[in-house]
Amino acid sequence: MTFSPELEAQFEKFLAKYPADKKRSAVIPMLVYAQDETHAITQEVIEEVAKRCGVTPLQVDEVVGFYSMLHKKPQGTYHVQVCTNISCLIVGGEEIWNQACHKLGIGHKQTTADGRISLEEVECMGACSWAPAVQVNYDFYHFVTPSQLDKLLDGLSAGKKPDEIAGVKRASC
Amino acid sequence: MRYNDPSPLETPVLTRRFRLPNSQSIDTYLASDGYKGFERAIGMTQDEIIGEVKTSILRGRGGAGFPTGMKWGFVPRTSPKPKYIVVNADESEPGTCKDRLLMEFDPHQLIEGVLIAGLAVGAQQGYIYIRGEFRYLIGVMDKAIDEAYAKGYLGDNILGRGVKFNLATHSGAGAYECGEESALLESLEGKRGNPRIRPPFPAVAGAYQCPTILNNVETFCAVPSIILNGGKWFADLGSPKNGGTRLFCLSGHVNKPGVYELPMGFNLMRMINEVGGGIRGGKKLKAVVPGGSSCPILKADECDLAMDYDTVAAAKSMLGSGGVVVLDEDTCMVKFALRIMRFYAHESCGWCIPCREGTTWLKKLLTRFHEGQGQRSDIVMIGDLSKNMLGRTFCPLGDAAAMPTIAIVEKFRDEFEAHLDGKPCPYEHINAFSKSGLAA
Amino acid sequence: MADLVKFTINGREIEAPAGMLAIEAAKQNGIEIPSFCYYEGYSLQAACRMCLVEVEKMPKMQVACTLPVAAGMVIRTETDQVKLARKSTLEFLLTNHPLDCPVCDKGGECELQDMVFKYGAGESRYVEAKIHVDEQQWSPVVFYDGPRCILCFRCVRACDEGMGVGALGVVNRGAMSLIAPNKGDHLECDECGQCIDICPVGALTSGPYRYLTRPWEMDHIGTICTHCSDGCKTTLGVRNDEIVRGNNRDRSGVNGEFLCVKGRYAFDFNKHAERLQSPMMRVNGKLEEVSWSKALETIANKFGEIRSRGGKFGVIGSNHTTNEENYYLQKFARQGLGTNSIDHHRTGDVVTLVDALSGTTGRLANSADFYERKAVLVIGSDFSVEHPFLAFQARANFRHHEAHIYTVTAEPVREDNYAARSVRVAKGEELGALEGLREALAAEPDLVIVFDDSIKGDKVRSVVEFGQSLGIPVSYCALVDYSNSRGAIDMGLAPEIGPGYHATGQPGMSMNDMLAAADLAALWVVGANPLENAKLAASKAFVVVQDLFLTETAQRADVVLPAASAYEKNGTVTNGRGEVQRLKRASATMGAKTDLEIIGLIAKEMGLAPMMGPWLPETVYAEIRKTVKGYDIPLPLVTIGAQQSTPVNGRVGVESRPDLVRSEHNNLFESGTLGRYSQVLNTVIEGRQSR
Numbered sequence A: 001m002t003f004s005p006e007l008e009a010q011f012e013k014f015l016a017k018y019p020a021d022k023k024r025s026a027v028i029p030m031l032v033y034a035q036d037e038t039h040a041i042t043q044e045v046i047e048e049v050a051k052r053c054g055v056t057p058l059q060v061d062e063v064v065g066f067y068s069m070l071h072k073k074p075q076g077t078y079h080v081q082v083c084t085n086i087s088c089l090i091v092g093g094e095e096i097w098n099q100a101c102h103k104l105g106i107g108h109k110q111t112t113a114d115g116r117i118s119l120e121e122v123e124c125m126g127a128c129s130w131a132p133a134v135q136v137n138y139d140f141y142h143f144v145t146p147s148q149l150d151k152l153l154d155g156l157s158a159g160k161k162p163d164e165i166a167g168v169k170r171a172s173c
Numbered sequence B: 001m002r003y004n005d006p007s008p009l010e011t012p013v014l015t016r017r018f019r020l021p022n023s024q025s026i027d028t029y030l031a032s033d034g035y036k037g038f039e040r041a042i043g044m045t046q047d048e049i050i051g052e053v054k055t056s057i058l059r060g061r062g063g064a065g066f067p068t069g070m071k072w073g074f075v076p077r078t079s080p081k082p083k084y085i086v087v088n089a090d091e092s093e094p095g096t097c098k099d100r101l102l103m104e105f106d107p108h109q110l111i112e113g114v115l116i117a118g119l120a121v122g123a124q125q126g127y128i129y130i131r132g133e134f135r136y137l138i139g140v141m142d143k144a145i146d147e148a149y150a151k152g153y154l155g156d157n158i159l160g161r162g163v164k165f166n167l168a169t170h171s172g173a174g175a176y177e178c179g180e181e182s183a184l185l186e187s188l189e190g191k192r193g194n195p196r197i198r199p200p201f202p203a204v205a206g207a208y209q210c211p212t213i214l215n216n217v218e219t220f221c222a223v224p225s226i227i228l229n230g231g232k233w234f235a236d237l238g239s240p241k242n243g244g245t246r247l248f249c250l251s252g253h254v255n256k257p258g259v260y261e262l263p264m265g266f267n268l269m270r271m272i273n274e275v276g277g278g279i280r281g282g283k284k285l286k287a288v289v290p291g292g293s294s295c296p297i298l299k300a301d302e303c304d305l306a307m308d309y310d311t312v313a314a315a316k317s318m319l320g321s322g323g324v325v326v327l328d329e330d331t332c333m334v335k336f337a338l339r340i341m342r343f344y345a346h347e348s349c350g351w352c353i354p355c356r357e358g359t360t361w362l363k364k365l366l367t368r369f370h371e372g373q374g375q376r377s378d379i380v381m382i383g384d385l386s387k388n389m390l391g392r393t394f395c396p397l398g399d400a401a402a403m404p405t406i407a408i409v410e411k412f413r414d415e416f417e418a419h420l421d422g423k424p425c426p427y428e429h430i431n432a433f434s435k436s437g438l439a440a
Numbered sequence C: 001m002a003d004l005v006k007f008t009i010n011g012r013e014i015e016a017p018a019g020m021l022a023i024e025a026a027k028q029n030g031i032e033i034p035s036f037c038y039y040e041g042y043s044l045q046a047a048c049r050m051c052l053v054e055v056e057k058m059p060k061m062q063v064a065c066t067l068p069v070a071a072g073m074v075i076r077t078e079t080d081q082v083k084l085a086r087k088s089t090l091e092f093l094l095t096n097h098p099l100d101c102p103v104c105d106k107g108g109e110c111e112l113q114d115m116v117f118k119y120g121a122g123e124s125r126y127v128e129a130k131i132h133v134d135e136q137q138w139s140p141v142v143f144y145d146g147p148r149c150i151l152c153f154r155c156v157r158a159c160d161e162g163m164g165v166g167a168l169g170v171v172n173r174g175a176m177s178l179i180a181p182n183k184g185d186h187l188e189c190d191e192c193g194q195c196i197d198i199c200p201v202g203a204l205t206s207g208p209y210r211y212l213t214r215p216w217e218m219d220h221i222g223t224i225c226t227h228c229s230d231g232c233k234t235t236l237g238v239r240n241d242e243i244v245r246g247n248n249r250d251r252s253g254v255n256g257e258f259l260c261v262k263g264r265y266a267f268d269f270n271k272h273a274e275r276l277q278s279p280m281m282r283v284n285g286k287l288e289e290v291s292w293s294k295a296l297e298t299i300a301n302k303f304g305e306i307r308s309r310g311g312k313f314g315v316i317g318s319n320h321t322t323n324e325e326n327y328y329l330q331k332f333a334r335q336g337l338g339t340n341s342i343d344h345h346r347t348g349d350v351v352t353l354v355d356a357l358s359g360t361t362g363r364l365a366n367s368a369d370f371y372e373r374k375a376v377l378v379i380g381s382d383f384s385v386e387h388p389f390l391a392f393q394a395r396a397n398f399r400h401h402e403a404h405i406y407t408v409t410a411e412p413v414r415e416d417n418y419a420a421r422s423v424r425v426a427k428g429e430e431l432g433a434l435e436g437l438r439e440a441l442a443a444e445p446d447l448v449i450v451f452d453d454s455i456k457g458d459k460v461r462s463v464v465e466f467g468q469s470l471g472i473p474v475s476y477c478a479l480v481d482y483s484n485s486r487g488a489i490d491m492g493l494a495p496e497i498g499p500g501y502h503a504t505g506q507p508g509m510s511m512n513d514m515l516a517a518a519d520l521a522a523l524w525v526v527g528a529n530p531l532e533n534a535k536l537a538a539s540k541a542f543v544v545v546q547d548l549f550l551t552e553t554a555q556r557a558d559v560v561l562p563a564a565s566a567y568e569k570n571g572t573v574t575n576g577r578g579e580v581q582r583l584k585r586a587s588a589t590m591g592a593k594t595d596l597e598i599i600g601l602i603a604k605e606m607g608l609a610p611m612m613g614p615w616l617p618e619t620v621y622a623e624i625r626k627t628v629k630g631y632d633i634p635l636p637l638v639t640i641g642a643q644q645s646t647p648v649n650g651r652v653g654v655e656s657r658p659d660l661v662r663s664e665h666n667n668l669f670e671s672g673t674l675g676r677y678s679q680v681l682n683t684v685i686e687g688r689q690s691r
């Protein structure tokens, strides 16, 4: 299986991080970064990672099912994650979640027909003091209001990139 | 504003560089005492470093509050095996969002803390285990690590002083359980995040079964200042037996939620009212989660207390991870308990029976209960099942699910009763946005 | 051994080595601490939390399965708190466990059922929906029912640690966790079925056994597997005279609970539709069924006639028949027919090994040595595939005692995964590799050297010389193929050697010679298939075959006699290490007789009964004890699998015949001719080929 040169370079870096006989350590980072490129952890990805890390495909599969960020089903180009855990819940996280489902007509771990947006109700994402929080792929959105969510989803549905959407700003970093 | 306005009541030690321009860069860091603690530590013996940390009464900021110096002292320094330093940057305890800032705004402080820990026990390799969702922080840390290598603060012969230390980030992939130290190590080794049987503890058999120091981000971040200014100085910042400051993550129904660095022992009511600007919308305080979702909840009338490990423990809760979640009078406690249990059921690794089955059962029960399908006997059963997990699970995740639940049922039994007989949730009609005015 | 410490359990003072796990210490003193995930010999899990106990001065209850005992410890295993914890754990377990005990194969021998019966959780408070997933078939022999699984991870460990296969894993998280096979929806493994037997509940069930019977409707008969020479005890579950199950959960015999696919499932040849049930005779060129009396009369007449005219006899015995049968057969041949032309298919050079070790004692390795010696050197054999039990022992030795395993083979083998050294050599060059290992081996406290047919004749002597020159205690094992190969040579099924390795004086024809002798007058084959790949030169020879099936050899016969299988016999067999064990009759096939009885009946028909003595296994065994060196072992000892009491330690006194030694190198799913009649083995092989 071939990956992009960037990803290959990443993989090489990962493998170099751990003691020579502990290649298995690279399994999880490899899976996460591979998924960014392939949008899903396919059997092919599993076997490739297994080969590179010197473990069996089953040992990789065991890992895939354990970690909630790893998906066997393809996600949308934009994976919209809404936190409804306690700090978000009590300041509107659940309303944000319901609104997102309603607006897109899809539910938890589902993807829009055009493959652009997938939704996931997630656990605490470490943005409690800036709740309610949403993550689109790896970008955080803090203090999300219903109207901002509308704009965000409208923009993404219309084919815009998150940064091109007016009135919605990624959290700074 | 980069994350929230500071409060004049803060004691910025770990956060003191946060508002400097370009605070992430090594130049900024070096211009403000950066790596001075490390340079100083190079000249100290291992016992002196550990002694200083012991004197500081620094207690682990990950949740359990174990004295850090003592933990470092457990590492068998004469062991022929390689030793490792592992940073727990898995930050996933609901209500907690401080390690993120420490890495985002002052990554070198963390690197320096790790370097000093390496000196203290003779480790030459470190890993920063960062939860996968914090992808941007992996970028921030990688960049800082590169800078540190470039300036000779990492590598095989650091500063030409014959010190060797290599450091790398490691991405998680979404699992709260991987914040638990032994599960984290399994995950670091490329496995499912199941916890390990302890003893042996990581200090003796950690990463790759070698002696390992594993601490929370904030814990490591406190170390450079301790070495630079002395353990006693740090200890004096806090309250007795609780050295230093800590980052409190104020969230929920306060006017000014945010992460604030306050001295250990800071009064909780003052934190809510003076630091956090009081309850929003003029509402009344109902309860506070003092240290992340695992901690038993405090009712409003229990909140006039000093936020240090011992005082909060005396109030039958825990200081935990610093996640202070403030709930106003309109919060449904049944729903709150349900959401907590949903979290733990989702995050239970599945290894042990009581946790795996107990959290799942309670999640289903509380869902049904909140929907108005509860029976009076269920109220007793919620507490009962929680107690059947408490103290019997493989790792503390089961306790973390049980403790808040037991406290909520005990302290808010009336709210459970209000949901009986098919009655709709009394709070369901209250929209969080309209009541806060945030929707605007 | 660790120091003994004193501590108390439930008020009783107990002594045990410091550091022993409390659950074990309790068990040894008759105190049961319940557990699901704890399993002796496998890694600790502490996952089920059934074994919680109270320990004085400890704030929380402790899990006894990981609690090392220490001096002065005060443990309580039956307090109210403990009982409540057990009960609630069971209650938790039952939330998602289907209560389909009435139709579950495990019903009646289910650990969860027993536990609930004993510790409570009689009524459930659980009213929520259960999680459902469909049952899956993973292989011809393994089925998995997810909801019944209690996630004790025994199966995963048995496969990974025990078998060294690692075909089972855990997928998903939390309550959704499931056991999964290594190839997505199916297993690629040894199909040993250990996972099924070790499963405390009915989550893993056995294809061949599914829904056949209830455990209490079976008789359970402990006998010896009739396939390879490892000699595993297998407990056959028999209902209505039919074998429906094999396992060894009572851990009897040399193998504990180990069994491979053959021992556990390949009993099914026994009821194969082509089993012979009537004697047959060639009439007008075709085999036709005849009565026993007609067949016996014909044989006796023909044998008598040939003997009286001095015609040449050839007698070929079996690697599967009992010691009694082998002994009786050679006695008949030598004393009744007056010929030393008796042989069997030799699969390992035991003769040279015995000769090379003459004058020494205790040098023949036994089963325990593979688990207890500090080092094991495997030469030639693909150990896990050809000798699964011995490989299992060595693997356990590595796991439990950090034993060093050395391999010298032409191809990669499973042992490489954990071997201290693996040496790859060209086939035939095995011996040459030993010097390179000398230094490492000489540093071992002791050693077992085990070799296959790549080492025969003088090479055996060289190996022994090498071993003896290491200056450490070494024991040896010459690997052989089938369940009683060792017994065949011990009992003297050889032209040059009589029972107990006595020279016969005038050697007769070897098997090859018999087949090649154009003037052979009669060939008598008992339970062997020499014509599978060979031709009989003497076209006019009168051929008598005793077998279960109409094999290639039987098809050439003039008279075919239906024989009973090993599972239909009493008697003894000797495994590859010389451990004598007892066969017990589990079932019967209508029309077939044991080979012992058939031989006896022929003798009787020929008027030789007084010379031969009764054909009762016990009587023949008594004679073996008296006459065969090394076999003076009382039957009760044989029942538990006894090492030959006195080793054969005199010079064999004849030239051995390495030219006749040839192993079939049967793998896990083959078992000579017999294997062809096992449907289970065939489906497994087909399953693998079709992937």
Ligand SMILES: Cc1cc2nc3c(=O)[nH]c(=O)nc-3n(C[C@H](O)[C@H](O)[C@H](O)COP(=O)(O)O)c2cc1C
Pocket (backbone or CB within 6 Å): B059, B060, B061, B062, B063, B064, B065, B066, B068, B088, B089, B090, B091, B092, B093, B176, B177, B178, B179, B180, B181, B182, B214, B215, B216, B217, B219, B220, B395, B396, B397, B400
């Ligand atoms: C279920 C569970 C989750 C945990 N999650 C975290 C976490 O996200 N971050 C953290 O630093 N510690 C976490 N801990 C605590 C760690 O196990 C460990 O005690 C801590 O990292 C040690 O560092 P410290 O002494 O500096 O606090 C968790 C513990 C448990 C039982």
Ligand code: SF4
Pocket (backbone or CB within 6 Å): C148, C149, C150, C151, C152, C153, C154, C155, C156, C179, C198, C199, C200, C201, C203, C204
């Ligand atoms: S299948 Fe059986 S042995 Fe395996 S984990 Fe489940 S209950 Fe345990």
Ligand code: FES
Pocket (backbone or CB within 6 Å): B177, B195, B348, B349, B350, B351, B352, B353, B354, B355, B356, B393, B394, B395, B396, B397, B398
């Ligand atoms: S997940 Fe840790 S005890 Fe169950």
